[in-house]
Amino acid sequence: MLNPSYPLRTDRLTLRPFTEDDLHPLHAIHRLPEVARYLYGEPHDLEQTRASLAKKATSAALTDEGQALSLAVQLTATGELIGDATLFWHSRTHRSGEIGYSFHPGHHGNGYATETARVLLRLGFEELGLHRITGRLDGRNHASARVLERLGMRREAHLVENEFVKGEWTDEVIYAMLRREWDAHPLTKESP
Incomplete structure (x- = not known):
């Protein structure tokens, strides 16, 4: 169970x-089309965002496998909402999870995704007690791949044309990290 403070x-x-x-x-x-580019869905209209928000607003804790923790990411200095982040709890038995995030393109290149993903990994490993956390992405999303690599996640698989998304075959790349790798990585010592 995970109920962050x-x-x-x-x-x-x-x-x-x-x-x-x-x-x-x-x-x-x-x-924004740039945000949806590497995701399964199309850009949201206001009602789709409203429905998504209703689900996110009820996902502030993890009480069982199969759930997702959804977090709003804002700049502390201004209070501006710049992105959202998710920690999925896939399996209690296998102690596995997954991280995901999306940010407004106007804030790309500032290290916010890396900072956010580090928090998600810490929550998953240190508070939820996961053994393994993955990050899955469209093979063309090189910026997200760099984020996961900076965090010390290992590229485990490149699945060629394994999904038909938005009218085209796309590759999927899977990164992963184990708890012992998290404990040994120097980025875990940085401020949460």
């Missing part, structure tokens, strides 16, 4: 549960 802070970011007040800032992110 909110808000979670890094040097520059605040991660917290979503609220109804996040509708328009979240929509400003998920309506």
Whole structure:
């Protein structure tokens, strides 16, 4: 079980549960074609964002496998919502999970995804007690691959044309990290 003590802070970011007040800032992110480019769905209209937010707002804790923890990511200095992050708990038996994140393109290149993913890994390994955490991405999403590599995650698989997404065959790349690798990696010593 994981019920974090909110808000979670890094040097520059605040991660917290979503609220109804996040509708328009979240929509400003998920309506963009650049954000949806490597995801399964298309850019969201306002009602799709509203439905997504309703689900995210009820996902502030993990009580059992099969659930996802959804966190709003905001700049601490300004309070601006710049992205969202997810920790999936796949299996209690295998102690496995997965991380995911998306950010407004106006904030790419600042290290926010790496900072956020580090928090997700810490929550998964140190608080939920996971043994293994993965990150899956579209093979063309080189920026996200660099984030996972910076965190010390290992590229385990490149599945060639394994999914038909948005009218085309796409590759999937899978990264992973074990708890013992997390414990040994120097980035775990940086501020959460």
